[in-house]
Amino acid sequence: MNYKPIIIVAGEPFSIFIEIFFKALKKNRFKHPIVLIVSKNLMIKQMKKLKINHKFFLIKKNNFDLTKLNNARTYIIDVDFSFKKPFEKITNKSNKYISKCFKIAGSLLKKNECAGLINGPISKRHFLSGNFPGITEYLAYETNTKDNVAMLIYNKKLSVSPLTTHLPLKNVHKYLSKAKIVKQVKLIVNFYYKKFNKKPKIAITGLNPHCESNFETSEEKKIIIPAINYLIKNKYKVSGPFAADTIFLKEQSKNYDVIIGMYHDQVLTPIKTIFGFDAINITLGLPYIRISPDHGPNFSMLGKNISNPKSLVSALKFFDNK
Numbered sequence: 001m002n003y004k005p006i007i008i009v010a011g012e013p014f015s016i017f018i019e020i021f022f023k024a025l026k027k028n029r030f031k032h033p034i035v036l037i038v039s040k041n042l043m044i045k046q047m048k049k050l051k052i053n054h055k056f057f058l059i060k061k062n063n064f065d066l067t068k069l070n071n072a073r074t075y076i077i078d079v080d081f082s083f084k085k086p087f088e089k090i091t092n093k094s095n096k097y098i099s100k101c102f103k104i105a106g107s108l109l110k111k112n113e114c115a116g117l118i119n120g121p122i123s124k125r126h127f128l129s130g131n132f133p134g135i136t137e138y139l140a141y142e143t144n145t146k147d148n149v150a151m152l153i154y155n156k157k158l159s160v161s162p163l164t165t166h167l168p169l170k171n172v173h174k175y176l177s178k179a180k181i182v183k184q185v186k187l188i189v190n191f192y193y194k195k196f197n198k199k200p201k202i203a204i205t206g207l208n209p210h211c212e213s214n215f216e217t218s219e220e221k222k223i224i225i226p227a228i229n230y231l232i233k234n235k236y237k238v239s240g241p242f243a244a245d246t247i248f249l250k251e252q253s254k255n256y257d258v259i260i261g262m263y264h265d266q267v268l269t270p271i272k273t274i275f276g277f278d279a280i281n282i283t284l285g286l287p288y289i290r291i292s293p294d295h296g297p298n299f300s301m302l303g304k305n306i307s308n309p310k311s312l313v314s315a316l317k318f319f320d321n322k
Contacts, residue, residue, distance in 0.1 A: 002067065003031045003032040003033065003071055003115065004032060004033075004066070004067075004113060004114050004115040005032060005033040005034065005035045005066055005069050005075070005113075005114055005115065006030075006032045006033070006034050006035070006114070006115045006116060006117075006118060006316065006319055007035050007037065007105045007108050007109060007114050007116070007117050007118070008021075008034060008035065008036045008037065008117075008118045008119070008120070009037050009098075009101045009102055009105050009117065009118075009119040009120065010036060010037065010038035010039075010043070010101065010120045011098065011101075011119050011120030011121050011122045012090060012094060012098065012120065012121055012122050012123050012127070013039060013042055013081055013083065013094050013097060013098075014087055014088050014089070014090050014094070015090075015120060015121045016121070016307040017120030017121060018038075018043055018046045018047065018050070018052075019046070019050055019052075019307050019309075020293070020307050020308070020309035020311075020312050021036070021120075021309075021312065022047065022050075022052045022054050023307075023309040024309040024312045024313045024316060025054060025074065026054070028313055028316070028317075030071070030316050030317070030319075030320055031071055031319075031320045032071055032115050032316075032319050032320065033069035033070060033071045033073065033075065034073075034074050034075065034316075035059070035069070035075045035076075035077060035108070036056075036074065036075065036076050036077070037077045037079060037101045037104050037105055038076060038077075038078070038079065038101070039078065039079055039080065039081035039083075039097065040058065040076055040078040041078075041081075041083075042081055042083055042086070043076070045083075045086040046086045046087070048086070049086045049087070054074065055074070056073075056074045056075065056076045057073050057074065057075050057076065058075075058076050058078060059075050059076065059077060060077075066108065066111060066113040066114060067113055077104060079097060079100055079101050079104065080097075081094070081097040090123045090126060091126060092126040092127070092129065094126070094127070095126065095127050095129075098122065098127050099127075102119075102139075102142065105117055105119075106142060106143070109287070109288045114288065115289070115319045116288050116289030116290060116291065116319060117288055117289070117290045117291070118290075118291050118292065118293075118312075118315050118316070119135065119290070119292050120292075120293070121292075121293070122135050124166065133165050133166035133167060134151075134165050134166045135283075135292065136149055136151050136165060136283050137149070137165070139283060139286060139290060140283075140285070140286065143286055143287055145285050145286055145287065148183070148187075148285045149187075149283055149284060149285035149286060150183075150184045150187045150188065150283075150284045150285060151165055151281060151282075151283065151284075152188065152191065152258070152281070152282045152283075152284055153267070153268060153271050153279050153280070153281055153282075154279060154280050154281075154282050154318070155271070155275050155278060155279045155280075157275075158253055158256070158257070158258075158259070158271070158274070158275075159257065159258045159259075159271075159279075160258065160259045160260070160261060160267035160268065160270075160271045161184060161188060161258060161259075161260045161261070161267070162260075162261050162262070162263055162264045162266065162267050162268065163175075163176065163180060163181060163184055163260060163261065163262050163263070164176070164262065164263050164264065165264055166264060167263065167264070169263065172207070172262060172263045173207065173219055176207065176219055176223050176224075176262060177223060178223055178226050178227040178230065181204065181223070181224065181227035181228075181231075181260070182227055182230060182231060184260060185202060185204075185231055185236055185238060185260070187284040187285050188200060188202065188258055188260075188284065189202075189236060190284075191282075191284050192257065192258075198257075199236075199237055200237065200256075200257035200258050201237045201238075201239075201255065201256045201257050201258075202236070202237060202238045202239070202256060202257065202258045202259070202260060203238075203239055203240055203242055203247055203252075203253075203255075203256040203258070203259045203260070204224065204227075204228055204238055204239070204240035204241055204242070204259075204260045205240065205241055205242050205243070205244045205247055205259065205260065205261045205262060205266060205267070206219070206220045206224055206240070206241035206242065206243060206244070206262070207219040207220065207224065207262040207263075208220065209243070209245070210243050210245075211241045211242070211243050219262075220241050224240070224241045224262075225241065228240050228241065239256075242259075244261060244266050244267075247259055248270040248271075248274070276310070277293075277308050277310040277311040277314075278310055278311070278314055279311065279314070280292070280293060280311060280314050280315045280318060281293070282318075289319075291315040291318060291319075292315070293311035293312045293314075293315055
């Protein structure tokens with residue numbers, strides 16, 4: 001059986017990604033061919049520094065057939081990048097390189113001959129420069145799917161989805177609406193139905209401590225409860241609002257497939273506490289499946305060969321389980 005290739009953008013050149021990438025390949029076998037978009041010279045230097053030995057095949061950017069790649073091989077598309085040392089401090093000098101990598105990936109994904117996209121960690125501070133809250137929003141802009149995407153931190157036992165992502169906490173309430181909650185639920189339900197042929201059970205948190213609704217300006221009263229009532233009326237399996245300090249207790253969370261939170265850390269902190277690296281970041285609503293291992297560049301571990309590849313392994317296996 002021929003499997004579509006997984007396109008991987010290595011991301012921030014000075015990160016732990018090359019280390020975890022080859023660690024993931026060393027102990028696992030995957031069904032899909034892998035096409036890594038990266039600076040070949042930098043990758044080789046980092047492999048030497050980390051004492052990694054792995055064979056790869058260089059392919060030309062515009063001269064290969066995606067349908068004829070061997071799933072036992074690792075393919076590289078080389079992108080020029082100037083550097084002095086294998087590992088340096090992260091700066092905005094890598095911005096053009098990362099942008100070019102994403103553009104090459106985008107052109108391949110448009111052919112509809114790929115399983116999807118995985119991207120390595122990106123420095124939001126340098127690459128996004130305040131133009132987008134996160135890579136989710138950047139890719140939505142690049143694919144003209146703005147305002148129709150959602151972040152899902154996925155684990156087969158329990159997943160979470162923040163309604164707002166990389167926003168200052170003081171601004172979260174400004175970006176909440178009934179329509180946004182309804183749209184997010186629909187994106188999640190559509191994903192679970194297409195991927196797993198099931199209608200997920202979804203819990204929705206409140207915004208305020210203990211879901212306080214005893215004052216006129218309560219977001220629970222004005223926004224969250226009306227959204228939940230609308231969804232229930234339209235046959236969606238949703239419940240809430242739940243207080244965020246108790247919904248992740250095993251007795252509560254075991255009843256749900258997904259917990260939607262009002263802001264980033266409200267749901268990402270507990271899910272990382274429960275599953276550690278065994279979770280992946282899936283962007284819903286793009287024209288293709290996009291997954292990111294659930295960690296950042298991790299400069300503190302750079303070049304030390306001690307990083308855990310578990311999240312990347314989970315990302316690659318997710319495609320195998322389709």
